[in-house]
Every structure is written in C-alpha cells, then in structure tokens.
Amino acid sequence: PPPLLDVRNLEKVYHLNDGLLQRVMREPPRVLRAVDYVSFSVQPGETLGLIGESGCGKSTLARTVLRLHEPTSGSIVFDGKDITRIPLAEMTALRRRMQIIFQDPYASLNPRKSVEQIVGLPLALHGVAKRGELRDRVVAMLENVGLKSGHLGRYPHQFSGGQRQRIGIARALILNPSFVVCDEPVSALDVSVQAQIIALLGTLKRELGLTYLFISHDIGVIGHVSDRVAVMYLGDIVEIGPTRALLNAPSHPYTKALLSAVPQIDAGSRRERVKLTGDLPSPLAPPSGCKFHTRCPFAMDVCRREAPVLRKNGRDALAACHLLEIEHAA
Ligand code: SF4
Ligand code: MG
Helix, strand or coil, X not given: CCCCEEEEEEEEEEEECCCHHHHHHCCCCEEEEEEEEEEEEECCCCEXXXXXXXXXXXXXXXXXXXXXXXXXXXXXXXXXXXXXXXXXXXXXXXXXXXXXXXXXXXXXXXXXXXXXXXXXXXXXXXXXXXXXHHHHHHHHHHHHCCCCHHHXXXXXXXXXXXXXXXXXXXXXXXXXXXXXXXXXXXXXXXXXXXXXXXXXXXXXXXXXXXXXXXXXXXXXXXXXXXXXXXXEECCEEEEEEEHHHHHHCCCCHHHHHHHHCCCCCCCCCCCXXXXXXXXXXXXXXXXXXXXXXXXXXXXXXXXXXXXXXXXECCCCCEECCHHHHHHHHC
C-alpha cells in the first residue's frame, strides 16, 4: 500500500541572532540546521519509532511534518496529498487527521479549563460536533482513555500525571485523526505509570486504526512500541529499519553506542558494544563530514571530509556510514 506519510529531503533551518542588535554588533548570523534533509515514510497502521539523544532534532522533525513549524525545503506528502506548501487554512482542516500527544501533559493542559472544555475544544474549534452532541463525544472519548464522565467538571491539577496524559490523549484523538505523533508521551511519567499509558496507546491504535510516529529517547520504550525504528543524530536519520533487526544487529556505530548503554534486551542479540564518548556536539556547529566522527571509535580520514549517505543495508533497512560502504564494496 502507498505510505500514509512520505517525507522527502525535509530541511528545517533556524536563523538565530540575525536581528538588528546582532547586525549592529557585526556578529555573524548563526544557522541551526535542526532537520538536515531527512527522508522517511510511514505505512498506514504502522508505528515508526524515532530515537536519539535530546537535542538531535526529533521533536522539530515531527512538528515540521505536522507543519506546526514551517519546513525550509523538501516535501511532505500525507495520504497522497502534498501538504508542504498548502495554505495554513487548508492545513488547519487537515490537522483533524494529524494530531500530536505531548511529553508533559501538565504543561500542555490549560489549568483553568475543565476536562470537558479541554477535550471538547478541538471539536468546537473545528465545528465538527453539533451543540447537544459535544458532551456525549467527550464522554465517549474519556471512556476510551480510561476516564469517567464524573471527571468532566474537574481541572488538570486534580489528576495524577498518568490521568493527565490520558486527558492529553483524549484531546488528541477526539477529532478521529489517522496519524498521531507521540512526542515522548511517557517520559515525564513514573515508570509504573509508563506501562499503562503505553498499553493504552497500543489499544487505541488497534481500535481506532491509528498510525504513529513515536518519539522517545528510551530504547526500551521504542523497542516495545515500534514496527520500525529511525535513529536520529544531529538532524540526520543515520539508520532506519525493522525494530528487531535494528535492535539485535544494529549497523551504524551510533546505534550500536545507544544500544550498548542499555542492558541486552534479547538473549539472541549479536550486538557489538560501542562506548559513546563525549557530549553531543552543538547543533550550531556540527562536525564536518560524518557528524558522528567526533565520537565514533571507528572514524577514518574520509569520515572527517565526506558525509556518508543513507544507503540500503539489508532488507528494508538503510544506514549512513562509510564503514558499511567499505564492507559492501569488499
Ligand atoms: Fe563512524 Fe565514519 Fe561511520 Fe561516521 S562514517 S559512523 S565516523 S565510521
Ligand atoms: Mg524533544
């Protein structure tokens, strides 16, 4: 089947300090290349996991795909329609089908609004529920996420973290979207609550026929929820492939390093241990060539000069590393 979402060469650049003061001070403008020509697709019904250290551009990528941030260049095709440059009014209508669940349910819920108002607001904004029907739709959605109609009149502070995330999920799903970005949806929750929310997201996906782009820095979470995984480093996807293959036998040194930092999940895994040294370089001054070369134990001369391209690396998998090109050539 054709992909639900097809992203090609997506670029998102921010120009920082190019304001008047900086021009007067003659500081050079700084460029933050948050998403650096990224391509991937998501099949209907699939969960694509997106993993990487914080600051690698995962959230910016997801928000740019939803056009909550404007793309600098590239293309985003959603359900066969190029949405990269459609007018915002048209995008607003489409947003019913593309929603996002945020990391911090508390920060993303208006503390002065009741649950009924919060979850009902998208329906009201999009004018898709008749007057008398709004409350019923909210109650039905609350039931879907494990809350009760008795919760309608309560405010966010009256709920636990897990319940608040349930409210955030209800708000995201009330418009019947087909594609949902889950941006670190359990990272702010206690470990005991994380499993409940992950299970709920899985149930809702099956029952409502959803497709997820699931962002997390936690490999355990990503391994559990994803059909395929994309690994991001400083604005690039460096490896992408089916979850089991990628976690059991990663190809890219960065993926190996990420996995080496956590205990072996699978006894049959053939993972080579790679120690991740040093901090993530500033995305304002990314290293030349392969951006990972400053931390890669296998770095060669060519790595400092030339950026490796994402190329086929086994069935349904892609990776960007000069080592793999050498292996394939040999
Ligand atoms: Fe390491 Fe070179 Fe591969 Fe980059 S291209 S991951 S520096 S071996
Ligand atoms: Mg983030």
